[in-house]
Amino acid sequence: MLSAVDLVALLLFGVVLLCSEFRTKWGWLRLRKSKALSPANTPPPSPKPKTEPRRKTVQDIPGPWPSLPVLGTRWIYSLGVYKMDKIHEAYEDMFNRYGPVVREEALWQIPVVSILERSAIETVLRSSTKYPLRPPTEVTAHYRQSRPDRYTNLGLVNEQGETWHQLRSVLTPELTSAKTMLRFLPELNTVASDMTTLLAASRDSNGVITRFEELANRLGLESTCTLILGRRMGFLDEKVDPQAAKLAAAVKVHFCASRDTFYGLPFWKVMPTKAYKELVESEETIYDIISGLVDAALAEEQQTAQVDAVQSVFLAVLNAPELDIRDKKAAIIDFIAAGIQTLGNTLVFVLYLIAKHPHVQKRLYEELIAAAPAGSPWTAQNLRNAPYLKACIMEAFRVLPTAPCVARIIDTDMVLSGYHLNAGSVVLCHTWLAGLKESNFPAAHEYRPERWLNGGPGSAATFLVLPFGCGRRMCPGKRFVEQALQVVVAQTIRDFDVGFDGDLGLQFEFLLTPQGPASFTFRDRV
Numbered sequence: 001m002l003s004a005v006d007l008v009a010l011l012l013f014g015v016v017l018l019c020s021e022f023r024t025k026w027g028w029l030r031l032r033k034s035k036a037l038s039p040a041n042t043p044p045p046s047p048k049p050k051t052e053p054r055r056k057t058v059q060d061i062p063g064p065w066p067s068l069p070v071l072g073t074r075w076i077y078s079l080g081v082y083k084m085d086k087i088h089e090a091y092e093d094m095f096n097r098y099g100p101v102v103r104e105e106a107l108w109q110i111p112v113v114s115i116l117e118r119s120a121i122e123t124v125l126r127s128s129t130k131y132p133l134r135p136p137t138e139v140t141a142h143y144r145q146s147r148p149d150r151y152t153n154l155g156l157v158n159e160q161g162e163t164w165h166q167l168r169s170v171l172t173p174e175l176t177s178a179k180t181m182l183r184f185l186p187e188l189n190t191v192a193s194d195m196t197t198l199l200a201a202s203r204d205s206n207g208v209i210t211r212f213e214e215l216a217n218r219l220g221l222e223s224t225c226t227l228i229l230g231r232r233m234g235f236l237d238e239k240v241d242p243q244a245a246k247l248a249a250a251v252k253v254h255f256c257a258s259r260d261t262f263y264g265l266p267f268w269k270v271m272p273t274k275a276y277k278e279l280v281e282s283e284e285t286i287y288d289i290i291s292g293l294v295d296a297a298l299a300e301e302q303q304t305a306q307v308d309a310v311q312s313v314f315l316a317v318l319n320a321p322e323l324d325i326r327d328k329k330a331a332i333i334d335f336i337a338a339g340i341q342t343l344g345n346t347l348v349f350v351l352y353l354i355a356k357h358p359h360v361q362k363r364l365y366e367e368l369i370a371a372a373p374a375g376s377p378w379t380a381q382n383l384r385n386a387p388y389l390k391a392c393i394m395e396a397f398r399v400l401p402t403a404p405c406v407a408r409i410i411d412t413d414m415v416l417s418g419y420h421l422n423a424g425s426v427v428l429c430h431t432w433l434a435g436l437k438e439s440n441f442p443a444a445h446e447y448r449p450e451r452w453l454n455g456g457p458g459s460a461a462t463f464l465v466l467p468f469g470c471g472r473r474m475c476p477g478k479r480f481v482e483q484a485l486q487v488v489v490a491q492t493i494r495d496f497d498v499g500f501d502g503d504l505g506l507q508f509e510f511l512l513t514p515q516g517p518a519s520f521t522f523r524d525r526v
């Protein structure tokens, strides 16, 4: 039994820990930035006339209340006000309650500002500097720091500044290159055709596949591995590969644990909570499985010494002279892990929206068979002749994006929707919810791919439909994902009439995900 003194000591210990190395990284950044702008370092302001209204600051932004000492307002997700797996609904509700700017407070009562107005989103995203800052997933950063045997840095997703820039310039040129994607296209055709064979084989007698999301994740894994490792892995074989299932499950747990530690109360910083333990376990499973794949690919590479056209990303990463082998391995692991669920989710959303709009599916099918009759491959030219296909995918990104907002730590002071924010503030740009406002897109809640034809919907799209983020921190997988989706959706719609009964539910798992089981029907085209 703990005595009162023990309890007080424990409490003090917790507070000391929280105050020291476990303090939120962006909190320090914010303090550093604000110090540079503090009165001691800036010339005294010129006296203002008494009548001038007081300028509104971050403290004036409305939001959930009360903000608890140290813990801020994160309790709203832990104490039942909002559900952790429905955070997308929580933001919609908060914007309805408080208006287009909402302030939450993270640990240490650091403000996290959510914005909905197009002009405000544009101001933040336009102000991109040399090293744009995105708030790190602190829990991953914390875990990686505890494993120097595996990681020398926090990885491309979580690093900032010079280190991020160095990783980005060394690791991504091959992945983002148009040439790489062109060389990859024939291989992608075989992946897509294996996917449709798998779909045909997985149907019941009514053509129904009850857990289509699992097959979509296998497609994400197979196509990403083929691109990153330069070889086929067999994850689309009819028999479920236990390793693929384990990996996909670990990625899901990883996203959920990241969500729970990000939005929940930050006790994981002082003791290993359930979410933290899940994160560590999933991170290790992902590392071990992908590391095994990388080692096998490396061994094969040395035996055959072949330089295949589709091995360019793998070789480019492995041959990067500036990097430690731990960095190379971690980068390959991160790329593969980044591709599984993101691509899988997006495929479910795109096919769902097409299935729910038969006139869209009909028009798309007609375009596809005209561009590439059944049996012919998807070439760059065929795909150029399929603008409606691209419009269907783009509109799906607007209506149901996998990444519903873009996060930034602003690096200059700015005025957003009338509030003055200091450099160092964390801002969440809610591009998805903004893209569903009538003022930005007419008939905003309707799935209308036509709006993307003939020049597209104009300026509203530039900063609101950003499925891959924007600027220098934009997703390096963008080109690959766009091409993979085009080929797989084209192949699927050319081979099957796709149907979906009812409505697809949504879950928030750090990403927007379909709430399984997602039941699709795939009927052969006659």
Ligand code: HEM
Pocket: 134, 156, 157, 158, 168, 175, 224, 334, 335, 336, 338, 339, 340, 342, 343, 346, 402, 403, 406, 407, 466, 467, 468, 469, 470, 471, 472, 473, 474, 475, 476, 477, 478, 480, 481
């Ligand atoms: C549908 C699939 C995907 C979606 C919707 C998606 C979305 C995003 C978004 C929104 C960001 C943040 C961008 C920003 O802050 O401006 C991002 C970053 C990133 N993504 Fe993706 N992604 C997808 C697939 C992939 C794939 C396949 C890879 C790897 C091959 C990948 C690797 C990364 C990396 C490494 C970053 C961090 C980039 C940096 O900070 O410099 N993603 N992604």
